[in-house]
Amino acid sequence: xxxxxxxxxxxxxxxxxxGGPVPPPVGAHAVGTAYRxxxxxxxxxxxxxxxxxxxxxxxxxxxxxxxxxxxxxxxxSVPLIGDVVGDNWVVYLKDxxxxxxxxxxxxxxxxxxxxxVLSALVVFLLRRRGGVPLVVALGxxxxxxxxxxxxxxxxxxxxxxxxxxxxxxxxxxxFSAPLKLGAKGALLAWPVAALVVHLGLTGxxxxxxPDPYPQYQQGPYGGKSA
Numbered sequence: 207x208x209x210x211x212x213x214x215x216x217x218x219x220x221x222x223x224x225g226g227p228v229p230p231p232v233g234a235h236a237v238g239t240a241y242r243x244x245x246x247x248x249x250x251x252x253x254x255x256x257x258x259x260x261x262x263x264x265x266x267x268x269x270x271x272x273x274x275x276x277x278x279x280x281x282x283s284v285p286l287i288g289d290v291v292g293d294n295w296v297v298y299l300k301d302x303x304x305x306x307x308x309x310x311x312x313x314x315x316x317x318x319x320x321x322x323v324l325s326a327l328v329v330f331l332l333r334r335r336g337g338v339p340l341v342v343a344l345g346x347x348x349x350x351x352x353x354x355x356x357x358x359x360x361x362x363x364x365x366x367x368x369x370x371x372x373x374x375x376x377x378x379x380x381f382s383a384p385l386k387l388g389a390k391g392a393l394l395a396w397p398v399a400a401l402v403v404h405l406g407l408t409g410x411x412x413x414x415x416p417d418p419y420p421q422y423q424q425g426p427y428g429g430k431s432a
Contacts, residue, residue: 258333259343266325266347266400267354273321273396274358277385280317281359282309284383288372297368300380307388314356315392322348322399329400330407344404348397356393360385 284307285300329344330336363385365371375381387393 255337255339259337259339262329262333262340262343263347263350266329266344267350269321269325270351270354270396271358273317273351273355274362276317277314277355277359278362281313281385282306284310285380286368286372286383287380288369288375288377290377295369295372297372299383307386310385311387311389311392314359314387315389315395318352318355318392318395319399321351322396323403325351325396326400326403326407330404330411334411334413336404336408341401341404344400345397348400349393352393352396356387360387 284304286297287300288295288297290296325348326344329340333340360366364382366384368383371381372379
């Protein structure tokens with residue numbers, strides 16, 4: 207009578223049966239890498255993102271002061287003339303067919319677009335990782351900067367009391383009209399330009415997420431698998 211044969215070890219215990227280390231199951235390392243939570247380690251926390259967004263809003267909005275000064279300096283002047291009709295002063299355009307008023311709106315719009323492009327470029331270079339709070343801060347800061355530039359330019363420009371100005375300079379003397387933004391939609395030029403440019407820069411040059419399944423991209427000899 208022969209002794210009963212010892213059954214072979216299970217497949218998953220083959221390495222331990224010979225005394226060697228047990229290798230991990232196939233794909234375990236890849237799965238662990240793919241699903242490892244790295245959100246808290248790879249990027250800033252929500253508090254840090256909100257702090258950066260607040261700084262961005264303030265910095266972008268304050269740069270609107272420079273836009274207001276440039277608008278006041280570069281906008282064309284709208285000539286007015288004062289006259290006396292009866293006992294009352296009247297003010298009218300010296301050139302009724304002139305396009306200076308359109309040029310005032312155009313100057314503000316072009317300058318706002320330039321500021322939007324520059325602010326988006328600076329924010330992208332300083333904060334390449336981006337994020338929703340940063341994008342919202344860029345748009346909000348651009349809108350606040352446009353409002354600041356508009357009000358500052360109006361304040362720096364000629365007085366809003368055109369009748370008093372006409373009396374001061376005298377009858378028939380040409381003087382400049384108050385700085386006025388006729389097309390209020392120009393206030394959106396800065397935030398829209400900033401968001402579009404920032405989106406384009408992020409799509410072209412922003413950081414890419416690592417491939418969670420790199421083992422499926424290469425074959426056993428380093429070549430691309432089908």
